[in-house]
Amino acid sequence: MKDFKKIFGSIVYHSGNILLAIIMLYPIIWLLSSSFKANGEVFINAHQLIPDTFHFENYRNGWAGFGNTTFATFFKNSIVITAISTLGYIFSCSVVAFALVRTEFKFKKFWFATVMLSMMLPKQVLLVPQYILFHKFNWINTFSPLVVPPFFAGPSSAFFIFLIMQFIRGIPKELDEAATIDGCGTFKLFIYIIAPLIKPALVTVGIFAVYWQWQDFVGPLLYLNKPELYPVSLALKLFSDPSTVTNWSNMFAMSALSLVPVILIFFVFQKYIVEGISSQGLKG
Structure with a gap:
């Protein structure tokens, strides 16, 4: 009887997880399916996940972009903006977190409260x-508004700072004392002792920063007016033309391609995401 309950419970548990996974993945599956449909069939046969005819030319036509600007340029812009801003978040947030946890200065509690607020x-x-x-x-019309603020713990940095602080608090202070006795100053203490021990937190910050920057739409929309400077998130809106017909099939094709980098990053670094969120640094 106990074995039956255990098996039944396992079946219910896994069945529920599979159902939830299907519900969560359905929008992506629908997006991929629509990217292979003719433009007129996208919403007429929206319920049909397997197209009658696969239109692979949607990817070719979508990649051609607009005018003399292809989606290769848009992807390059997204990579440049995301890479530089991610490095900025990792550097600035780790330095601020280290200062708030391991150093003493005036109004320290005030600045910590300001960061949290x-x-x-x-x-x-x-x-x-x-x-x-x-x-x-x-x-304006440069990447500077998008890539410079992260180097100074710009907007959205508070979560990253708090995450790194939790890791640093878990590192025994005896390591700091030993390093200081050996002649390490504050800078060397951070570079050679603290930074290597908070690697999971830094990777987690990097992954979240990549996701947020890659999909950012409002920032590029405000500061970039030249199509050759657009990232992918902003270039996708060019397929929409209220005055004529929106090219949904090409838009969905490029939207599907835009998911590839973030999905790859997730699968490569997923163990760091789990470790970075669940762990609190070194355990005594």
């Missing part, structure tokens, strides 16, 4: 003052 500040509140500031810097 910034998590409750709506991002939309910052759009106008940031735009005015960047406009005065002559940064």
Whole structure:
């Protein structure tokens, strides 16, 4: 009887997980299916996941882009923006977290509270003052508004800082004392002792930063007006033309391709995501 209950419970558990997985994956499956349909069939046969005819030319036509700008340019722009800003978040957030946990300075509690309160500040509140500031810097139509703020713990950094702080708090302070006795200053302590031990947290921050920057739409929409500077997230809207007919099949084809980099990153670094969120650093 106990074996039957155990087997039945296992079946229910796995069946429920499979059902939830199908529900969550259905939008992606529908997107892939629509990317192979003719433009007129996308919504007429929306319920049909397997197209009657696979139109592979949707990917070729979509990749051709607009005018003289292909999607290779858009992907390159996205990679440049995402890579530089991710490095900025990793550097600035780790330095700020180390300072808040391992160093002493005036008004430390005040600055920590300020960082935490910034998590409750709506991002939309910052759009106008940031735009005015960047406009005065002559940064409009450049990547600077998108890649420079992360190097100074810009917006959305509070979560990353808090995550890294939790890791650093789990590292025994005896390591700091031993390193100081051996002649390590604050900079060397961070570079040679703390940074290697918080690698899972840094990788987790990098992965989340990649996801957020890759899909960012509002930032590029505000600061970039030249199509040759558009990232993929902004270039996809060019398929939509309210005055004529939206090319849904090509849009879905390029949307499917835009998922490939983030999916690959997830599968390569998924163990760091789990470790970075669940672990609290070294255990005594």
